[in-house]
Amino acid sequence: MTTMTDIPAVDWQGQPIDCSACEHQDCLALGTCGPLRSCVNDRYAKRIDRFFGTNPGLAKQYITHSYFEVRxxxxxxxxxxxLNRLINDQDETVRASVSLRLPAKLLTKLIHDPDREVRVRVASRLEPADLSGMLHDPDxxxxxxxxxxxAPGMLFHLARDADSAVRREVAARIGVEWLTKLADDSDDEVRLTAIRRMPANLLPxxxxxxxxxVRYEAVQxxxxxxxxxxxxxxDTTVADLARERLELETSLENRKDAYDQHQSRQ
Incomplete structure (x- = not known):
């Protein structure tokens, strides 16, 4: 198993790290940084993270650093x-990191980001009321x-989405009045999801x-x-369940009839 100390201490350009040439001698003296453990000059992200974790006040000095992992x-x-200064950073990893911390009201600045991972994070954090601007995202x-x-009331915009995975999510949450449309979907999984939520009187x-x-779900x-x-x-599974239900219903009706007849004689 590889440990942090197994990874060589080299900078982002592949050169060995020389602590004596570092501007953070005070941090080294205090033990808040050190080779193979906590170093802003290392190319290994975990060591960079440890450095800023113990020296958070220095983060603002590295907003324009050449290495994207540092930013x-x-x-x-x-x-x-x-943080706002990094919203338009050239690297998607940086913008993705920014998207995890921006207040929700500022996330709208990233809804059209060219990187899908950034937009996924934005969609995961935006207030539901602000998601309408991303309904037609290309990804x-x-x-x-x-x-x-x-909001469920907005899902009809996605009911005819080109991707079945999207329509399946819609079928799981949209209002009951839309289920018959999704139950006629070309995708089996979408239809099945809709059928499972559909009232019994609409199943025939x-x-x-x-x-x-779908037939098995309906017959239940x-x-x-x-x-x-x-x-x-x-399908024998469907047919067997239909017979089981029919036999049970018939048995219950016979018992009810027998009970009614017994009551009428008294």
Whole structure:
């Protein structure tokens, strides 16, 4: 197993680190930095993080450092005023780090960031009411995150999304009045998700679905009068469940009739 001390102490340009030439001699003397452990000049991000963790006040000095990892780690320790200076950093790793700390009201500045990972983080942190500006994001996973978080009343905008993963998330949260549209989706998983949330009285048309899982879900809750037609379903699992339910319903009806007759004789 590789440990931190197994990784050589070299800077971001691959040169050996020389502590005697470092401007942070005071930190070295205080023990808040040290080779192979905590060093802002090291190319290893964990060592950079340890340096700023024990010397957070120095982070602002490295906002314009040439090595992106230094800027990205420094972003974790900057005050919000200084952090704002990195919103348009040329490196996506830096902007991603910034997106984790910006106040929600400032995150809208990054909704059109060219990097999808940045936008995923933004979509994960924005207030749900502010997500509408990202509904048409070009990346499917950004839209998946939006579908999981946006207000249910706004989900109809994504009900016909080009990606089935997005539509599946929509089907899991959208209002019941939209479920029949999603239950007719071309994707089996979307239909199944919609069917599972659909009221029993709306299930009869889906007993003929091409996917046995949809039919199985339907047969579990179908009104009794539709069960007989499903006892001959091509899938034995569906047919067996239909017969079991039909037998149970018949048994319950017979018991009820017997009870009613008994009561009428008294």
């Amino acid at each position: 990205a780690v420094a972003a974790k320790y900057l005050d919000l005023f200084q 499917y996973y950004v839209r998946v995150v939006i579908a999981r978080r946006i 048309p889906y007993r003929f679905d091409s996917d046995w899982r 809750r179908l009104p009794t009068e539709y069960l007989k037609s499903m006892t001959t379903d091509e």
